[in-house]
Amino acid sequence: MSKKVKKTDDLSEPVDIRSSSGGGWLYSDVVKDHFFNPRNFMQYDEEEKFEYNGMGRVGSPACGDEMVMWLKINPQTEKITDCRWRTFGCGSAIASTSVLSEMLVEKGGMPIDEALKLKPQDILARLGGLPDRKVHCSVLGDKALQAAVNDYFRRTGQHARVLTAGAKVIDAALNVTDKDIEEAVLEGARVLEDVQKKLKVGVFNKESVPQIEELLRFYTEKYYG
Amino acid sequence: MLPKPKKNRNVYLDHAATTAMDERVLKAMRPYFLEQFGNPSSLYNLGRTANRALASARATISAALHALPENIIFTSGGTESDNLAIYGIARAHQSRGQHIISTLIEHHAVLGPLADLKKDGWDITYAGVNKEGFVSADEIIKKIRKDTTLVSVMYGNNEVGSIQPIAEIGRAILKYRKENNTAYPYFHTDACQAAGALTLDVEKLHVDLMTINGSKIYGPKGAGILYLRRGVKIKPMILGGGQEKRTRSGTENVPAIIGLAEALKLAQADRIKEGDKQKKLCSMLWNEIQKKIPKVKLNGPEIGDGRLPNNLNVTFMDVEGEALLLYLDEYGVMCSTGSACTSESLEPSHVLMAMGLPYEYAHGSLRFTFGRENSLADVTYLMKYLPAIVEQLRELSPVSIGFKQHAKYKK
Incomplete structure (x- = not known):
């Protein structure tokens, strides 16, 4: 190989990857550390022996990200005493699950009520931020956690405590829900046309447009404001 | 771990x-930054020297393509050449028709202008590929209509390396033109990925326009060419001093062009x-x-x-x-x-x-x-x-x- 290319960066420096349009994005040191040294992931030899009472799975490889989270919850204290995870996804998806798992089990374990209040922003803050395009990776971690806690509620017969994230249909003809709009915003949609493109739908019903625009503003503010 | x-x-x-960049390319370029910095359009000696160098680079490149020197238009790279080919043909011949045929696996430098033309009322037909990434010449030909002005198919694909049957498509288009007694459609190929590996003989490939750039063949970035067959009219995108036979204005990037010619010569030889x-x-x-x-x-x-x-x-x-x-x-x-x-x-x-x-x-x-x-x-x-x-x-x-x-x- 040619000696002309010099490699100067080392582990202490953030990875800088230029996107195709020339805008650069940067992984923080924390992201890098968790990506290369993931914590609490489910190792092959643990598969049989790890005991858990809550499991959540979200996403799919077709979407580009998939996460599974296993929780060990102490029924008396309702604290998360241990957890394991696995993630199919890019660097930031792996790092955000790893950092989330650390947040859950440190300081004697996080109470599940507190865990359910965790927001994507909390994971992002701990990671030292993610590029806008990568925010959706951290959202998946938060959803996997919620699914795992719900699973724990079901297993322990506490059906009343299960959080149902019911989607509300916004445009009946196209079967577009508020969740769809949330997803579209996380994937970069900012105006009505972006949403149409992301959801691969035609023209929205006139009556539903104001509501869609309001949700657009709401979710943009929520995740990027 | x-x-x-x-x-x-x-x-x-x-x-x-x-x-x-190849050291030899850099060596060829070097004098044109510091000493021979003249504008090829200037009449005094310094300008004429730059102009001679430009002519020599053009001759080198046209020889590699089995084309004539006047068929070579220098641009700022592959993207500009692709854009110039698509917009240039589409707009110069829009009174004849507004239909273009291309493929689903083109580079974004081709797909971008096509999507833009679609917004302006052009009809674009994309040919698909098989599971190995090959376009079928027959399928392309079947899509030709009376109002088709351009067919654009890449030579070698940048992602999966599939080499498209350019010569076969070119021959079939010639046959179509002859049978229908028409000059249309014109045929463009993006040869950026192919330039270091395949023949660029435009006579064998039967192309009317061809894109090549320097940065994939150990040449400088920011240098490209568009081969344009004689007699094919295109509408320029960049207007100004009328350089490159009025098809691409702007003072020629002499060092980069010298480098591109040297790089193409070396790449084709090896x-x-x-x-x-x-x-x-x-x-x-x-x-x-x-x-x-x-x-x-x-x-x-x-x-x-x-x-x-x-x-x-x-x-x-x-x-x-x-x-x-x-x-x-x-x-x-x-x-x-x-x-x-x-x-x-x-x-x-x-x-x-x-x-x-x-x-x-x-x-x-x-x-x-x-x-x-x-x-x-x-x-x-x-x-x-x-x-x-x-x-x-x-x-x-x-x-x-x-x-x-x-x-x-x-x-």
């Missing part, structure tokens, strides 16, 4: 993205020897990958005459390309991926999608493209770490395509 190399080796396997060497390295890497890593798939044609000799595109199932790429970067290995995570749109590679690859396969794809300076030692170094990296990421991954779910995942 993963083993760390005692000494990181830099293994550049992304030559389809760009190449380092193309068979280099192609054979790089094809061997590709085969070796692919064999090693198959031997040491389970659940892999070759994307694109079999390694051989149908594939650019420097291109290897492999899917590592159950892992995601960007994560692989970042791990490899830690070991000094540079390559690229078709995963959505590295794209601006968060959509996976349009080429792999057009070939009918499922999303989850596209997400796990890596593209290795070899170049002149690569050797067997690079393959050996890469294969020392790649299996462990894939294994590590698979352990992190909950996905198991095509295999039964582990009981642990079931509720």
Whole structure:
């Protein structure tokens, strides 16, 4: 190989990857550390022996990200005493699950009520931020956690405590829900046309447009404001 | 954790993205920055010297293409040449028709202008590809209509290396024109990836327009050409002093053009020897990958005459390309991926999608493209770490395509 290319960066420096349009994005040191040294992931030899009472799975490889989270919850204290995870996804998806798992089990374990209040922003803050395009990776971690806690509620017969994230249909003809709009915003949609493109739908019903625009503003503010 | 190399080796396997410049090219360019800096349009000696150099570069390039010097238009690179070809033909001939035929696997420098023309009322027909990434000449010809002014098909695909039947399409278009007693449609090919490996003889390829750039053939970035057959009219995009026979205004980038000519000459002289060497390295890497890593798939044609000799595109199932790429970067290995995570749109590679690859396969794809300076030692170094990296990421991954779910995942 040619000696002309010099490699100067080392582990202490953030990875800088230029996107195709020339805008650069940067992984923080924390992201890098968790990506290369993931914590609490489910190792092959643990598969049989790890005991858990809550499991959540979200996403799919077709979407580009998939996460599974296993929780060990102490029924008396309702604290998360241990957890394991696995993630199919890019660097930031792996790092955000790893950092989330650390947040859950440190300081004697996080109470599940507190865990359910965790927001994507909390994971992002701990990671030292993610590029806008990568925010959706951290959202998946938060959803996997919620699914795992719900699973724990079901297993322990506490059906009343299960959080149902019911989607509300916004445009009946196209079967577009508020969740769809949330997803579209996380994937970069900012105006009505972006949403149409992301959801691969035609023209929205006139009556539903104001509501869609309001949700657009709401979710943009929520995740990027 | 993963083993760390005692000494990181830099293994550049992304030559389809760009190449380092050849020392000989730099040497040829150097005088035109400092001493021979004249404007080729100036009449005094300094200008005339620059003009002579420009003429000589044009002659070198036209010889490599079996074209005439006046057929060569210098541009700022592959993207501009593609844009000029598409917009130039579309707008100069719009009174004749507003229909263009292209393919689903073109570079964005072609797809972008086509999408833009569509907004302005043009009708664009895209031909699909088979699962190996080949366009069918017959399918292209069947799509030609009376109002078709342009057919644009790339020569060698940048992602999976499939070499398109340009000469066959070119001959069929000639036949169509003759039978229908018409000058249309014109035929353009983007040859940026092919320039270092395949023949660029425009007479054999039967193309009317051809794009080539410098940065993929060890030449400078920011230099490209558009071959334009004599008598074919295009509408310029950049207006001004009327350089390049009024098709592309702006003072010619003399050093870059000299460099491009030198690079193209060297690339074409070495193309068979280099192609054979790089094809061997590709085969070796692919064999090693198959031997040491389970659940892999070759994307694109079999390694051989149908594939650019420097291109290897492999899917590592159950892992995601960007994560692989970042791990490899830690070991000094540079390559690229078709995963959505590295794209601006968060959509996976349009080429792999057009070939009918499922999303989850596209997400796990890596593209290795070899170049002149690569050797067997690079393959050996890469294969020392790649299996462990894939294994590590698979352990992190909950996905198991095509295999039964582990009981642990079931509720």
